[in-house]
Amino acid sequence: MKNTVKIIAFDADDTxxxxxxxxxxxxxxxxxxxxxxxxxxxxLEQELYETERNNLKLFGYGIKGxxxxxxxxxxxxxxxxxxxxxxESIIKLGKEMLRHPVEILxxxxxxxxxxxxxxxxxxxTKGDLFDQENKIARSGLAEYFDVVEILSEKTIxxxxxxLKRNNVHCDEFLxxxxxxxxxxxxxxxxxxxxVHVPFHDTWMHENIVDESLLDNHYIKIDEIKELVPLLx
Amino acid sequence: MKNTVKIIAFDADDTxxxxxxxxxxxxxxxxxxxxxxxxxxxxLEQELYETERNNLKLFGYGIKGxxxxxxxxxxxxxxxxxxxxxxESIIKLGKEMLRHPVEILxxxxxxxxxxxxxxxxxxxTKGDLFDQENKIARSGLAEYFDVVEILSEKTIxxxxxxLKRNNVHCDEFLxxxxxxxxxxxxxxxxxxxxVHVPFHDTWMHENIVDESLLDNHYIKIDEIKELVPLLx
Numbered sequence: 351m352k353n354t355v356k357i358i359a360f361d362a363d364d365t366x367x368x369x370x371x372x373x374x375x376x377x378x379x380x381x382x383x384x385x386x387x388x389x390x391x392x393x394l395e396q397e398l399y400e401t402e403r404n405n406l407k408l409f410g411y412g413i414k415g416x417x418x419x420x421x422x423x424x425x426x427x428x429x430x431x432x433x434x435x436x437x438e439s440i441i442k443l444g445k446e447m448l449r450h451p452v453e454i455l456x457x458x459x460x461x462x463x464x465x466x467x468x469x470x471x472x473x474x475t476k477g478d479l480f481d482q483e484n485k486i487a488r489s490g491l492a493e494y495f496d497v498v499e500i501l502s503e504k505t506i507x508x509x510x511x512x513l514k515r516n517n518v519h520c521d522e523f524l525x526x527x528x529x530x531x532x533x534x535x536x537x538x539x540x541x542x543x544x545v546h547v548p549f550h551d552t553w554m555h556e557n558i559v560d561e562s563l564l565d566n567h568y569i570k571i572d573e574i575k576e577l578v579p580l581l582x
Numbered sequence: 583m584k585n586t587v588k589i590i591a592f593d594a595d596d597t598x599x600x601x602x603x604x605x606x607x608x609x610x611x612x613x614x615x616x617x618x619x620x621x622x623x624x625x626l627e628q629e630l631y632e633t634e635r636n637n638l639k640l641f642g643y644g645i646k647g648x649x650x651x652x653x654x655x656x657x658x659x660x661x662x663x664x665x666x667x668x669x670e671s672i673i674k675l676g677k678e679m680l681r682h683p684v685e686i687l688x689x690x691x692x693x694x695x696x697x698x699x700x701x702x703x704x705x706x707t708k709g710d711l712f713d714q715e716n717k718i719a720r721s722g723l724a725e726y727f728d729v730v731e732i733l734s735e736k737t738i739x740x741x742x743x744x745l746k747r748n749n750v751h752c753d754e755f756l757x758x759x760x761x762x763x764x765x766x767x768x769x770x771x772x773x774x775x776x777v778h779v780p781f782h783d784t785w786m787h788e789n790i791v792d793e794s795l796l797d798n799h800y801i802k803i804d805e806i807k808e809l810v811p812l813l814x
Contacts, residue, residue: 408680410712414646421653422673425666434662437669441654448640479711480642480734502712 353581354521355543358465359499359512361527362475362482364549365574367489368453371551373416376443380420383436387428398423399554406555410502412478417444448481452489457575462494464578472497474512474525476504476532504532506539513540526577529556538566545577546570585813586753587775590697591731591744593759594707594714596781597806599721600685603783605648608675612652615668619660630655631786638787642734644710649676680713684721689807694726696810704729706744706757708736708764736764738771745772758809761788770798777809778802 363369377398381390401423402416409415420440424432465471473495475482482500486492497516501508513523523542527533528549537544546568571577595601609630613622633655634648641647652672656664697703705727707714714732718724729748733740745755755774759765760781769776778800803809 408677409646410710412646412712414641414644414650418646418649418673418676421669425670428666430666430670432666434657434660434664437653438657438662441650444650445640478642479732480644483734500711502715 355524356522357470357518358524359472359474361533364528366458413447452485461574470496474499476501506536531556531559534568535563544568587756588754589702589750590756591704591706593765596760645679684717693806702728706731708733738768763788763791766800767795776800
């Protein structure tokens with residue numbers, strides 16, 4: 351890889367630490383609650399996603415919006431018959447997610463330690479400001495990062511703003527993340543470098559990619575520990 | 583006022599635009615819903631605030647957390663008997679808040695226009711990233727501001743970080759806002775200037791002030807239009 355890179359930015363959820371499996375597990379517990387009212391089929395996950403998708407423009411990303419969408423979807427799917435106790439159980443599921451310890455992915459800390467010697471490191475994550483700040487603080491990784499940028503959406507324009515705000519030129523910038531849609535393609539489109547580290551569990555929303563961006567060139571690695579050898 | 587000021591930062595909610603009255607109105611509508619179940623007394627508002635306060639550490643500030651606290655409080659206050667339709671009505675109240683047009687306060691736009699000629703202007707607001715970005719975009723005021731900082735909490739440390747991040751010296755900085763707790767006292771404590779513009783409607787949480795900071799000197803004005811004459 352040509353190496354004019356000076357700044358390496360990392361996505362956080364499912365790149366630095368486990369995130370989507372928490373949602374996946376919560377969806378299973380949510381189905382258990384709703385199974386008191388009707389037989390669960392595969393369409394339930396799709397119904398919940400439709401509610402989330404419809405609410406994205408009002409709520410943005412994050413666990414609080416997910417909690418509200420779970421409640422809203424449960425009301426509709428049970429024809430408003432869901433009990434108060436079960437609504438509270440749904441709120442508890444969300445609160446458990448918010449309290450859940452941050453589980454760092456394998457190889458992350460070693461990689462950051464190595465890179466920190468020669469590069470300026472950033473976190474660029476999207477979602478709920480309060481949740482993401484909390485997770486960064488609780489992760490114990492904050493000391494590795496010179497800059498933390500929490501965005502409401504990871505668009506081409508949002509990345510351009512981040513680079514401008516931090517006086518970073520495209521040639522100097524490398525983004526590392528698990529989402530083609532959010533971490534890789536918009537960054538490539540700006541003319542900067544991106545490395546894709548897929549994660550085994552991805553929210554269906556992140557799989558919806560702007561196909562006009564798919565011609566962009568990026569590097570794919572299987573594990574984050576392959577990043578350091580790539581930069582030598 | 584001694585004028586070494588180069589950067590003027592404004593709080594947003596209830597400084598640039600109407601915010602708390604939206605919450606106040608929603609609380610009244612919420613009480614109407616709950617009046618189907620029991621007789622409403624003054625303690626209801628206090629009960630809801632207790633739930634909000636208990637949830638602050640998990641949810642942070644913002645309308646989505648408020649929606650969840652309204653639902654949680656309603657479940658407890660009705661002994662879990664609240665109907666699914668009424669839970670949906672509470673969600674609708676929150677969604678109406680999120681969709682509500684941004685109502686700019688009198689004198690704001692003229693003041694920003696005047697100040698823009700001689701000062702760098704910032705917004706420093708706390709709350710939900712997505713909501714606040716949306717409000718700034720919908721306000722039509724975005725063009726006046728060089729920098730927008732959305733914080734999860736307005737502490738002394740958070741202001742110090744903002745100044746550092748933007749290479750602003752305390753002597754050059756003036757903060758304008760309606761909350762003594764969030765906009766005025768922490769800024770004074772840093773040694774920067776602050777102007778208090780009280781708003782008629784204040785959430786009880788913002789009235790809880792760190793008394794050890796009350797000795798700080800700040801200027802109080804009745805309306806934002808008094809700011810320009812103050813700076814001449």
